[in-house]
Amino acid sequence: MSQIREIKDASNIxxxxxxxxKLDAGGINFKACCPFHSEKTPSFFVNPSIQRYRCFGCGAxxxxxxFLQNFEGVxxxxxxxTLADRSGITLKEFQRTKEDEEREKLLEILNLAKEYYHFLLxxxxxGQTGRDYLxxxxxxxxxxxxxxxGFATNAWDSLLKYLYQKKKYPLELIERTGLILKGRNGGxxxxxxxRLMFPLKNHRGQVVGFSxxxxxxxxxxAKYINSPETLLYHKSKMLYGYSELFREIKKKEQVVVVEGEFDMISSAQAHVNHVVAIKGSALTTEQVNLLSRVAKTIILSLDADEAGIKATxxxxxxxxxxxxxLKVIDLKHLDFLAKEDQVKDPDELAREKPKAWRQAVESAISVYEFLFNHALDIYDPLSADGKRQIINYLAPILETIDHAVEKEFxxxxxxxxLNVKESLLKEDVAKFGQAKEKLATTTDNTSAKPKxxxxxxxxxxxxLxxxxxxxxxxxxxxxxLELQDFVFVxxxxxxVxxxxxxxxxxFDLSRFALSLAEDLKKSLMDALLSPEYEQKLEKExxxxxxxxxxxxxxxxxxRAEIAKINEEITKLDSSLQRTILEEQKLDELLSLIVAKQSAIKKLS
Ligand SMILES: [Zn+2]
Incomplete structure (x- = not known):
């Protein structure tokens, strides 16, 4: 029995x-809302007897x-x-690809760097400067x-010496972690x-970069610098604090999202520990995907500057x-704080008034109310011009509200x-909404799968x-190669x-699929995911x-080609007076048929 088989047999899907x-038992299958596409009613099924999953929504x-590869992105x-460790099976070395080996080495180096910086601090x-600062x-x-x-000294080669001279890692490999750079002279x-060092971990708790x-x-x-994008570090997926705090988030089914490392740490110290930092103001789809597995509510607490508002x-x-x-903590309008106590970010509030920070999280408002307040802050609701600007700004936002009652509110x-009749306002908002909806449906249509x-x-x-x-x-x-010259229908x-x-x-299927254009990816997946082919075939x-x-x-x-040629021949045959050219053509077609027929014979 192959080791893959052994490990699979030991792991219950x-x-x-x-x-x-969260999987719910139901009949012979277990059900859940699909983790690979957006849905509100479950169409993701796990079958314990064939040990497979299938989503009837997206085809996964x-x-x-x-599942592990797709869900964990590994x-x-x-x-x-992961599965071998889980069942206590020792995995043999040979199953690693070059990329796996590189990943492991990079993780090793990054982990050593983390320990090194932590030791110095x-x-x-x-590390005294760092300790004083903290x-x-x-x-x-x-x-x-x-x-x-951790703490990085002001020397140009302190970590370099440690990793290269002491730990004997090759320079090119260390360079690929983003920890060292090549200078103009080649050194x-x-x-x-x-710098004060924050290790950045992926959702599985592995150090993949630093800030x-x-x-x-x-x-x-620059006040802050981060690791560059590497094989392991992807800024758009980073959620600082997630791997340490995700249990708290899962328990509360709620997560507070702040911008910076210190905001996150101070919040956790103030006992709001269902919190992560996104390192900047843009919340990405990847981050939301990750958070949506454990949280039902996201509470944003971004800076109240233009970037923060746009991101919201x-x-x-x-x-x-x-x-x-989606909720928002509106630090500018916390009514339980006196004017002179207003703060600029979660870090400041959580440190100086931990109780007020907890209260701020409790009194987070809906994102619509937040943007509503914002519009009234930046435009004048009394002037005609201001009213128009407020409606222009809010109409497309209000149109995204699904619940009629909430929208009405x-x-x-x-x-x-604005002191404007509600009926007039409704017309204006609807106008914008229709324009937006039109846009949305036209883009949707192109991506919908026609049957x-x-x-x-x-x-x-x-x-095939x-x-x-x-x-x-x-x-x-x-x-x-056997399909190189084949003409596909x-x-x-x-x-492909x-x-x-x-x-x-x-060859690696996921890397290959990534390299394909979307329409080709779809053709490939259609073939690979067809339910009737699902059974795995033994080698022979x-x-x-x-x-x-x-x-x-x-x-x-x-045969299809022959049929086509026959059609042409019939057409030519039916004309009573053929030109010389047509005669020639007819001859060519007839010999082509003979060639095709003998090709068929050769195949059998
Ligand atoms: Zn799905």
Whole structure:
């Protein structure tokens, strides 16, 4: 038995998925809202007897390994490793790809760097500047430990020496973690110098990058610098504090989203520990996807500047898709705070008045109310011009409200604030809404899957593609060569085969799929996800099926060509007076038919 099989057999898909999302038992299947697309009623099924999942909404389907790869965003090897560890099986080395090995090495280096920086901050005398700074900002020893804060010295090569000379990692590998940079003279130097270091972890708790806060007063350097995008670090997915605090978030089913590292830490210290920082003001779809697995409500507390407001407006669309409730902490209008106690960010409020911060979280308002207040703040509701600007600003936002009662509530409120008849206001808002809706539906239509009836040959071709991609990565391209000259009826398959033959490096389905244009990706997935092909084929049967199907498809294709030629011949035949050219053409077609027929014979 292969090790993959052994590990799969030892892992119950219902348990593995159930540890990650809420699964409900129902009949023979377990049900959930699909974690791979937005929906409010469950169409994601997990079947314990065939140990597979399938979503009837978006078509996602697979086994326990597929689920982990897609859900956790990990490679095949990492998924296998996770399951092996879970069942206490020791995984043999050979199953790793080059990329897996590189990932592991990079993680190792980043983890060593984290320990090195943490040691300097907590134990070494050079770390005094860092310790003083943290004391000034009221960061507790416990927080330093939980979030593994660190300190980078002002030397150009302190970490470099540690990783390269002491730990013997190759320079190019260290460079790929983003921790060191190559200078103009070709030598390397530390990216982070004289900075307080925040390790940035992915949702599985692995250090993938760093953020460094400048400690010197040098006006030339940026206050914060972050790791560059690497194989492991992706800014758009980063949620600072998530891996440490996600249990709190899951328990509350609610998450407070702040901008910076210190906002997050101070909030946690003030016992609002269902909190994450997004490092900047833009909340991304990836971040919302991650949060939506554990939270039903997102409470934004971004800076009240233009970037923060814009990000809040954009968040409405992103969050709505996931069916999540969006609230906002309006630091500018906390009525339980006196005017002189107004603060600029969550960090300040949580440190100086922890109780008020807790109260602020409790009294978070709906995003609509927040933007409503904002509009009345920046435009004059008394002047005609101001009224127009307020309506222009708010109409498209109010149009996104699904609940009629809630919408009515804001319309009434607006009519009072502007002293305008509600019926007139409704007309204005609807006008904007229609314009927006039109836009939305036109873009939607292009992405909707039209249901097309597939011909016999198209289905055969689909099955052939499914079989092709069932071959192991090592022989896949070789098999694809057999299809190089084949003329497909299905429009998307030829380019898929061409791109497959041109694919550089060892084959990996997810990397390959990523390299395809959207329409090609769809053709490929149609073939791979068809439910009737779901059974996995053993090696010998796969080869047999492949040969048989290939033969069938090739014959069918030749027959179709012959039929087409015959049609042309009939047309030419029926004209009583043929030109010489037509005579010639007829001869050519007849010999073409003979050639095709003997080609069919050769196949069998
Ligand atoms: Zn789905």
């Amino acid at each position: 219902v348990e593995v998925i159930g540890e990650r999302i 389907n697979g086994d326990v390994l597929d 490679t095949f090897y990492e998924a296998l490793k 907590t134990k070494h005398e050079v 004391q000034d900002r009221d960061v507790s020893a416990e927080s330093i430990k939980i979030f593994q804060l 390397y130097y530390d990216r982070f110098r004289e 460094g806060r400048l400690l010197s007063k040098s006006p030339k350097e 407006e954009r968040a409405i669309g992103i969050v709505k898709e996931k069916g999540i409730d 804001y319309l009434q409120k607006l009519s009072v604030a 097309i009836f597939k011909s016999h040959q198209e289905r055969n071709e689909e099955y 593609l499914f079989l092709l991609f069932s071959f192991p990565a090592t022989t896949l391209k070789e098999k694809a 299905s429009p998307g398959f030829k380019p 085969i061409e791109q497959l033959l041109n694919f550089k490096g060892s 049967t796969l080869e047999k099926e492949w040969q048989a199907t290939l033969l069938r498809v090739k014959k069918e294709s030749l």
